[in-house]
Amino acid sequence: MSDWSLWLEATGALAGAGGVGYAKARAPRVYWSTVGLPLTWGRFAWSYRSTMDVCGLTVQPTGLRAFMTRNLARREVRPVAPKVRRIRPTSTGLRVTLRLPAGLEPVDVAVSSERLRHAFGVQSVTVAETKPGYVELRMTGYDVLRRVRLPRKARPRDLVVPVALREDGTVFERDYRKMPHGLTLGANSSGKSMYQRNLVMGLAKLPVGLVGIDCKRGVEHSRYLPRLSALATDPDMAGRLIDALVLEMSERFDLLALHGVSDLWDLPEKLRPVPLVVLVDEVAELFFVTSKKEEAARDRTVMQLVRLGQMARAVGIYLEVCGQRFGSDLGRGATALRAQLTGRVVHRVNDKQTAEMGLGDIAPEAVVSATSIRVDRPGVAVAGDTSGGWSRIRTPETTPAQAAAVCREYAHLTPDLPFLASFRPPVAIPPMPTTPPSVPQP
Numbered sequence: 001m002s003d004w005s006l007w008l009e010a011t012g013a014l015a016g017a018g019g020v021g022y023a024k025a026r027a028p029r030v031y032w033s034t035v036g037l038p039l040t041w042g043r044f045a046w047s048y049r050s051t052m053d054v055c056g057l058t059v060q061p062t063g064l065r066a067f068m069t070r071n072l073a074r075r076e077v078r079p080v081a082p083k084v085r086r087i088r089p090t091s092t093g094l095r096v097t098l099r100l101p102a103g104l105e106p107v108d109v110a111v112s113s114e115r116l117r118h119a120f121g122v123q124s125v126t127v128a129e130t131k132p133g134y135v136e137l138r139m140t141g142y143d144v145l146r147r148v149r150l151p152r153k154a155r156p157r158d159l160v161v162p163v164a165l166r167e168d169g170t171v172f173e174r175d176y177r178k179m180p181h182g183l184t185l186g187a188n189s190s191g192k193s194m195y196q197r198n199l200v201m202g203l204a205k206l207p208v209g210l211v212g213i214d215c216k217r218g219v220e221h222s223r224y225l226p227r228l229s230a231l232a233t234d235p236d237m238a239g240r241l242i243d244a245l246v247l248e249m250s251e252r253f254d255l256l257a258l259h260g261v262s263d264l265w266d267l268p269e270k271l272r273p274v275p276l277v278v279l280v281d282e283v284a285e286l287f288f289v290t291s292k293k294e295e296a297a298r299d300r301t302v303m304q305l306v307r308l309g310q311m312a313r314a315v316g317i318y319l320e321v322c323g324q325r326f327g328s329d330l331g332r333g334a335t336a337l338r339a340q341l342t343g344r345v346v347h348r349v350n351d352k353q354t355a356e357m358g359l360g361d362i363a364p365e366a367v368v369s370a371t372s373i374r375v376d377r378p379g380v381a382v383a384g385d386t387s388g389g390w391s392r393i394r395t396p397e398t399t400p401a402q403a404a405a406v407c408r409e410y411a412h413l414t415p416d417l418p419f420l421a422s423f424r425p426p427v428a429i430p431p432m433p434t435t436p437p438s439v440p441q442p
């Protein structure tokens with residue numbers, strides 16, 4: 001086969017020989033940029049006006065405009081469609097900025113997004129308001145969540161970590177300054193650990209302290225040890241660690257009061273304590289008790305965690321909580337804690353109630369979207385915040401070994417925090433090979 005026909009096959013142009021199917025399945029990004037984009041662009045340009053018309057996205061012209069068209073331009077008076085202001089191709093689709101005519105609002109376009117998706121023959125269309133009077137149609141040419149790759153320029157910065165890709169091809173970022181505390185929910189094998197792994201890989205590269213609470217004996221978090229400032233592996237230790245964090249919070253507030261500011265970020269840089277991200281894996285373990293006498297300790301731990309949730313944002317301590325369920329059935333303080341965790345990510349769940357626990361106070365459609373996540377799509381989740389916005393996301397697939405390697409590489413960024421010293425287990429030394437060393441033969 002010649003080089004030329006190989007290229008044709010790879011890009012899908014060899015339709016007759018099944019090339020399109022091959023390229024769509026194996027290299028959707030290549031297919032999109034070489035074949036899909038020109039086709040979609042052409043279809044869009046050719047059918048834009050009529051599509052808007054049949055989708056009900058036009059308005060009647062004003063009297064003056066109708067008069068001018070009829071009498072001066074001597075043209076037929078037609079309904080007015082949104083004006084296309086900008087068309088921008090991306091590696092995953094097409095972005096079109098529209099100026100809405102008077103009488104149309106962004107929600108009208110959003111309601112028609114499913115019709116537009118079929119009319120333009122694209123994978124998905126999402127509508128975002130960019131400024132008053134303008135919306136952006138974000139079209140994706142292929143299923144970007146099938147095999148997720150974050151764009152190269154998506155790098156962690158400040159306290160912002162790119163963690164996943166949205167359905168519309170944009171990057172989903174976890175911004176701790178905008179949304180200080182987060183909650184990740186999901187059934188077994190739904191992708192919670194993968195989400196946390198991607199988060200830790202990003203956070204590890206930033207000048208922050210990472211604190212792990214993993215009451216499953218540290219099976220998840222012990223991989224991140226070189227980059228952790230503290231790790232609690234059972235509820236008792238977690239209780240003491242949370243107490244230490246509350247004490248640190250009080251000291252940081254004293255520091256703010258001393259300098260007459262109300263936020264850590266208002267302090268001069270050289271006085272500013274390092275931000276801390278507290279990662280809690282399987283939060284239900286903190287609530288479980290096996291005997292009555294453990295209840296007092298459990299209640300104290302939960303209440304201290306609620307205090308962190310309520311106040312610690314101002315002093316740069318952020319919570320990242322993960323669990324399978326998070327309802328009032330867990331025990332006292334559960335709903336109070338959940339209310340503080342503004343950033344919500346819900347993976348596949350076993351029941352609608354769990355989706356409602358995470359997304360019910362965001363949007364009813366988000367709950368429906370979370371309950372329809374397929375079992376064969378681990379890692380897909382619905383991410384929302386309590387401002388009402390939500391989107392479907394998926395993290396890139398990464399291995400525990402990759403996360404451990406990043407934590408080792410950035411171990412030098414682990415801050416020296418004396419108040420956490422007693423919670424920092426010695427970093428594990430790689431195990432010795434089990435086979436005895438070979439003795440050189442004479």
Ligand SMILES: Nc1ncnc2c1ncn2[C@@H]1O[C@H](COP(=O)(O)OP(=O)(O)OP(=O)(O)O)[C@@H](O)[C@H]1O
Binds near residue numbers: 193
């Ligand atoms: N974003 C993803 N892309 C591809 N595969 C994924 C993704 N997320 C998770 N998976 C697959 O799903 C499996 C389960 O994921 P993960 O361990 O993160 O689930 P979990 O919710 O933490 O489960 P558990 O609660 O049992 O610990 C992983 O082994 C991985 O192969």
